[in-house]
Amino acid sequence: DAGVIQxxxxxxxxxxxxxxxxxxxISGHNSLFWYRxxxxxxxxxxxxxxxxxxxxxxxxxEDRFSAKMPNASFSTLKIQPSEPRDSAVYFCAxxxxxxxxxxxxxxxxxxxxxx
Amino acid sequence: xxxxxxxxxxxxxxxxxxSIINCAYSNSASDYFIWYKxxxxxxxxxxIDIRSNMDKRQGQRVxxxxxxxxxxxxxxxAATQPGDSAVYFCAxxxxxxxxxFGSGTRLQVQP
Numbered sequence: 001d002a003g004v005i006q007x008x009x010x011x012x013x014x015x016x017x018x019x020x021x022x023x024x025x026i027s028g029h030n031s032l033f034w035y036r037x038x039x040x041x042x043x044x045x046x047x048x049x050x051x052x053x054x055x056x057x058x059x060x061x062e063d064r065f066s067a068k069m070p071n072a073s074f075s076t077l078k079i080q081p082s083e084p085r086d087s088a089v090y091f092c093a094x095x096x097x098x099x100x101x102x103x104x105x106x107x108x109x110x111x112x113x114x115x
Numbered sequence: 116x117x118x119x120x121x122x123x124x125x126x127x128x129x130x131x132x133x134s135i136i137n138c139a140y141s142n143s144a145s146d147y148f149i150w151y152k153x154x155x156x157x158x159x160x161x162x163i164d165i166r167s168n169m170d171k172r173q174g175q176r177v178x179x180x181x182x183x184x185x186x187x188x189x190x191x192x193a194a195t196q197p198g199d200s201a202v203y204f205c206a207x208x209x210x211x212x213x214x215x216f217g218s219g220t221r222l223q224v225q226p
Contacts, residue, residue, distance in 0.1 A: 106158030
């Protein structure tokens with residue numbers, strides 16, 4: 001299994017531009033999570049989906065952030081318009097209830113730099 | 116690689132020694148805990164987990180201890196190796212909800 005796949009791995013953009021981060025969870029996993037990691041705030045949950053339905057988006061910073069999961073194998077996190085304070089590493093993770101644990105498998109992350 | 120944190124508490128140990136990394140969790144209702152390892156430039160990687168109905172669980176070279184009375188979790192690594200150098204996070208959850216991560220501890224293994 002290829003694991004959780006994220007793209008792009010690195011993104012540099014100018015303030016005000018739209019940014020779209022992509023995630024492909026592990027096949028068969030029905031939960032998907034978006035996290036943000038910064039030096040100041042550590043790892044923070046932004047939103048998570050169960051069976052493609054958003055369950056908790058209380059961690060989404062503001063209306064500039066949106067996430068979708070149109071099907072079981074794809075999710076996007078969009079920032080529009082982007083701001084320098086959005087610079088961080090964004091991780092996607094997936095998990096499956098059938099494994100008997102709550103383990104989440106993380107992707108390699110997308111490093112976002114907004115100038 | 117991605118910078119995890121410049122001001123993380125750091126534990127420095129000699130190769131071959133045992134390491135103990137501690138974590139205080141916040142929610143007394145949490146029923147499941149995980150330790151993750153994060154190497155530079157990579158996502159967090161599962162090490163070991165424990166449910167709240169247990170107080171100890173052992174894996175290969177690692178042991179997790181849970182003290183629910185004081186809401187404390189520890190990770191013990193036996194015979195620490197240079198490849199163990201990383202940032203270690205504890206995470207907690209209640210039910211099947213998303214994980215809440217601690218702030219992390221950097222482990223540095225001196226050869």
